[in-house]
Amino acid sequence: MRKLVIAISMLAFACSAAFADPILDRQALMKERGKIVGGLSKVVKGEEPFDAAAVLTQLQALEANAEKFDTGVEALFPAGSDTGDTTASPKIWEDMAGFKVAEQKYLADTKAAVAAAPADVDSLKAQFETIASNCGTCHQSYRIKKG
Template sequence: MRKLVIAISMLSLAASAAFADPILDRQGLMKERGKLVGGLSKIAKGEADFDAAAVLTALQALQVNAEKIDIDTLFPAGSDSGDTTASPKIWEDMAGFKTTNEKYVADVKAAVAAAPADVDALKAQIGTLGSDCGTCHQTYRVKKS
């Protein structure tokens, strides 16, 4: 009986994943990412107080977010049309897109591993992460009109 329940649960999970909307899923993750980076940027700019514990928590949340980006699942063939700003360049250069994403994930992990002790260290990390985001947006994102 237990095996049957597990099998049914697995099938339900697979079925729900099959009906997931990769465009909405990736947009949700990117909006979450933007809020996290935005909060860290306010601290780096001096618009909010630096609190090492809060910064580490935000960086850890950013790492969780970054690790949720499964390129193959969120950017399948055919998900380049509809309400999306994903550029066709993603599918033309999937290897480059994956490499860009992998660099971002590595930089977020490095930021968590070397949690900033002060605002100046955070500024350096935000500069690196912002550069990663900018590279991806300039190359793999279509600007909304």
């Protein structure tokens, strides 16, 4: 628990700092998000055993990631950062309001999963499907597929 408090405190401090390179910063956040979701996916698929405390810690990390992304969306996607080594779709800048709504829904669903603190794999599956659905919806609308 102490490590979690320290991690959240460090994340809050990091949120207050300006993003140095918006493309690299948003890619780092998405890679972190993908790693956390991947870990939860293994539990949902039965590839790893369900551990309520570990699942809750992963969900809390996902919530912290979503909060950092949500509070920094303008800094992560400033004008001109749509070119270069990025798979961010131009639609983000064309429909920033819609993009923010999609991210806020993801954040709300992640917070709901943390608040529900899944007690078994079945309850995690339902929450995970909602979170993963948000990922898919956003990627379809606001991400350019590679290759």
